[in-house]
Amino acid sequence: MKNLILVATMAISTVGFAQNKEKKEVPTVVNEAFQKEYPNTKVDWNIEKDSFEAEFKMNGKNASADYDKAGHKLAIEIAIKETEMPAKALAYIATTYPNKKIKETAKITDDKNVVTYEAEVKIDGKDMDLIFDVSGKFLKLLKG
Template sequence: MKKVFLLLILLYGGFLSAQNEVVTPPEKVRFTFEKEYPNKVAVWSIDYVGDDNDEIRYQAKFNTDKNTKALAVYDNLGILKAYELQIPLSQLPQKAQTYLKKNYAPKAIKEIAVIVNDKNKTTYEVGIEKDSRFYDVVFDQNGGFDVIIEKN
């Protein structure tokens, strides 16, 4: 019985330590981030993308200032793939603001971000909570509605 209990403790401890794993990106990725965002401290995570989840993306979450959060996404060669910046509602294109006011209560809006990808395409994502579910409402660079994505 002691052995079973000890095994359970070890498994549980291993599970907990895996949850708090510190990600250290490759030198190229860190160098690029530090060059683009000097004096910013990032919390790094890894995401797997691609058809077979065979491509690694390193995500750097950091604060641009006291109240604004950002996310920079790099491939393993240190090439910036996307940049996401938290913005206030007033910085959304007017067309997107009108759509949101017509379709959602103000308190449903949880976060707003502008995203620029590696092809210099700009989109806007608005995090919405409705019926205890979370959605990203995506707008094009002019504020035109694009798609709603349910988040888990």
């Protein structure tokens, strides 16, 4: 019986170790790129399928920056007040999704300096992101 418990414990430990070993780390080049642009900034990293997301505070606002594995910043997203959204975007949401409350809003700037705005709204029980251009024109709907 003791041997069975010992073997079971070792098997569980081995599986746990293997899972930790497979956990991806943020590449040094990515972390260095972030620190170069945002020195002395506390960051929490999320590892996504093809990118690394840095979550941090910038000027007191929630922000996130996405980097590829080579350390190239793909985009930065900064939380904004709903009133900072383009008026046309707010009108679109009010008309298209009446009685839906906007949960979060953000301004996104990609690596080509293209600015878009994002509004998170719960639609059919799911968080969805509505994406707008700088003039407030609706571009697309994404799962949140």
